Amino acid sequence: MLEEYMQSLGYKREQITLIKSSYPLNTYTESTLLYLMKTIVNYLRQNTFDNEDIIHITTTTPQIISKSIEDIKIKIEVLLKYGISKIDIFYMMKQYPYLMEMSNQRINNRYITLEELGFNNTQINNIFIHKTEVFNIDPSSIKRKYQYFQECGYKDNQIRSILESLPELWLISRAQITKKLEEYHSIGLQKEEIKKVTYYLPELFIYEKEDLKRKMSYLEEYGYSIKEIISIIRRVPIILKNYYLDTIKEKLNNLEGFDLSKEEIVILTTKNPYILLYPIEVIKENFNNLLENGFYHKEVIKMIKDTPLLIGYNKDNIKLKLQKYKELELQDYIKEHSNVLLYSYELIKKRKKYIKQNEWKDLFLTDQEFSKKYKKTRNDIMRG
Amino acid sequence: MDALIRYGLSIEEIKNMINSNDELNTVSDKNINKIIEILEGLGCSKEQIKNIMNTNPFLISRELDELKKLLVKLLDFGLEDLQIVIDTNPFILNIDYKEIDQIYKQKKKEGLTEEEIKDYFYYESYKMI
Numbered sequence: 001m002l003e004e005y006m007q008s009l010g011y012k013r014e015q016i017t018l019i020k021s022s023y024p025l026n027t028y029t030e031s032t033l034l035y036l037m038k039t040i041v042n043y044l045r046q047n048t049f050d051n052e053d054i055i056h057i058t059t060t061t062p063q064i065i066s067k068s069i070e071d072i073k074i075k076i077e078v079l080l081k082y083g084i085s086k087i088d089i090f091y092m093m094k095q096y097p098y099l100m101e102m103s104n105q106r107i108n109n110r111y112i113t114l115e116e117l118g119f120n121n122t123q124i125n126n127i128f129i130h131k132t133e134v135f136n137i138d139p140s141s142i143k144r145k146y147q148y149f150q151e152c153g154y155k156d157n158q159i160r161s162i163l164e165s166l167p168e169l170w171l172i173s174r175a176q177i178t179k180k181l182e183e184y185h186s187i188g189l190q191k192e193e194i195k196k197v198t199y200y201l202p203e204l205f206i207y208e209k210e211d212l213k214r215k216m217s218y219l220e221e222y223g224y225s226i227k228e229i230i231s232i233i234r235r236v237p238i239i240l241k242n243y244y245l246d247t248i249k250e251k252l253n254n255l256e257g258f259d260l261s262k263e264e265i266v267i268l269t270t271k272n273p274y275i276l277l278y279p280i281e282v283i284k285e286n287f288n289n290l291l292e293n294g295f296y297h298k299e300v301i302k303m304i305k306d307t308p309l310l311i312g313y314n315k316d317n318i319k320l321k322l323q324k325y326k327e328l329e330l331q332d333y334i335k336e337h338s339n340v341l342l343y344s345y346e347l348i349k350k351r352k353k354y355i356k357q358n359e360w361k362d363l364f365l366t367d368q369e370f371s372k373k374y375k376k377t378r379n380d381i382m383r384g
Numbered sequence: 385m386d387a388l389i390r391y392g393l394s395i396e397e398i399k400n401m402i403n404s405n406d407e408l409n410t411v412s413d414k415n416i417n418k419i420i421e422i423l424e425g426l427g428c429s430k431e432q433i434k435n436i437m438n439t440n441p442f443l444i445s446r447e448l449d450e451l452k453k454l455l456v457k458l459l460d461f462g463l464e465d466l467q468i469v470i471d472t473n474p475f476i477l478n479i480d481y482k483e484i485d486q487i488y489k490q491k492k493k494e495g496l497t498e499e500e501i502k503d504y505f506y507y508e509s510y511k512m513i
Binding site: 235271382 | 400403405407438447465467468472475478480499500502506507513
């Protein structure tokens with residue numbers, strides 16, 4: 001009867017044998033075991049578990065079959081009290097069936113340990129939901145893992161973020177993590193850069209170093225060299241967040257819409273990687289800003305290539321300068337020296353009174369050049 | 385984000401800033417106000433600060449201690465009108481202070497005088513991203 005029932009659920013012969021021979025189930029009569037099996041199966045089924053889940057849970061921890069439903073409900077109440085939803089609790093049970101075997105004291109102690117390290121309740125729940133095995137790590141090991149990251153130079157908020165985002169790290173040895181950090185050092189990243197990069201993409205701790213390349217594979221296929229990719233990551237590590245990686249393809253395609261070749265886009269975005277983070281609307285606005293102020297498309301392309309920072313620069317600021325420089329008939333000068341559009345208008349405004357008409361280009365001289373020609377230092381100009 | 389609205393940035397500007405730097409969703413108004421305070425302390429006008437934040441929304445989620453170290457380093461180079469440097473290239477505020485130090489030393493190695501290095505920071509800092 002028991003075997004027929006279990007086979008009807010999908011248990012294999014060896015799984016049935018495993019359960020029947022486990023303690024304390026091996027002390028029960030067949031009818032008692034059948035009753036207990038049906039009780040636990042019905043309860044789990046009522047709570048969204050399917051047969052595959054039930055087999056996984058009961059073969060991983062057969063002792064659960066001997067638990068009363070009341071006991072299981074009490075365990076669930078403990079976790080609900082910490083703010084974990086019932087759905088997540090059942091997910092945790094599927095992921096880590098031993099959860100139901102844990103004492104409430106152990107669960108409470110782990111919460112306390114993580115709170116002492118500064119994790120808030122949401123962070124702790126996220127850790128336990130995604131890696132329930134962490135409940136099984138003793139408090140001193142939890143603290144040692146945290147200290148290890150402190151010794152590596154990570155700040156507390158970074159450590160908490162990393163360990164919450166990738167709870168697997170709690171289970172990985174310090175030696176393995178150290179090895180990973182050394183691997184990234186070997187591909188050219190310095191210590192501070194590795195910290196930044198792993199903060200934004202903690203998965204790098206478990207990726208093979210080739211995985212970093214694969215993560216950026218779209219950029220490689222597009223035409224970026226590994227050196228250029230590392231250079232981008234080094235300066236703008238936030239780009240490793242999936243939020244940005246998911247949209248890189250679209251952004252590069254949009255940049256091609258400005259009649260830029262792939263090679264030109266690679267050069268532009270390597271000089272100014274922030275371009276890959278701006279929403280395309282901002283890029284279009286800046287581009288149109290220049291077109292609307294009297295520059296032809298080809299001229300705008302040249303200006304952007306000469307001064308990549310123009311993309312993403314505050315458009316109102318650029319607009320103001322374009323209008324002012326237009327009044328001084330400096331359009332042609334700007335085409336060849338687009339970097340002057342970045343110069344602080346405060347300085348330009350103050351220099352203007354010292355310069356004769358038709359010599360407006362002198363607005364953009366360096367301090368040394370200006371001082372030589374007009375006998376006025378920066379101090380004279382700024383405080384005059 | 386209230387801090388940015390109170391400072392005069394439009395909803396559209398703030399939206400673009402968040403789309404560029406999604407970390408802004410978790411930055412407190414207290415942090416934003418501290419950054420504004422630091423920039424005002426350097427002599428930045430309201431318009432300059434709005435320019436800086438609009439162009440470089442990544443500044444707002446920068447660690448304050450790291451930002452201060454960078455600014456102290458730049459001031460050490462004798463850059464009296466730091467607001468001009470920052471207004472020209474807001475992204476300079478994202479650079480690590482050690483890297484700035486390396487740039488300075490590299491320029492010295494290339495034979496530039498102190499005045500030429502200052503000019504580099506004032507007029508060519510856009511090359512530093």
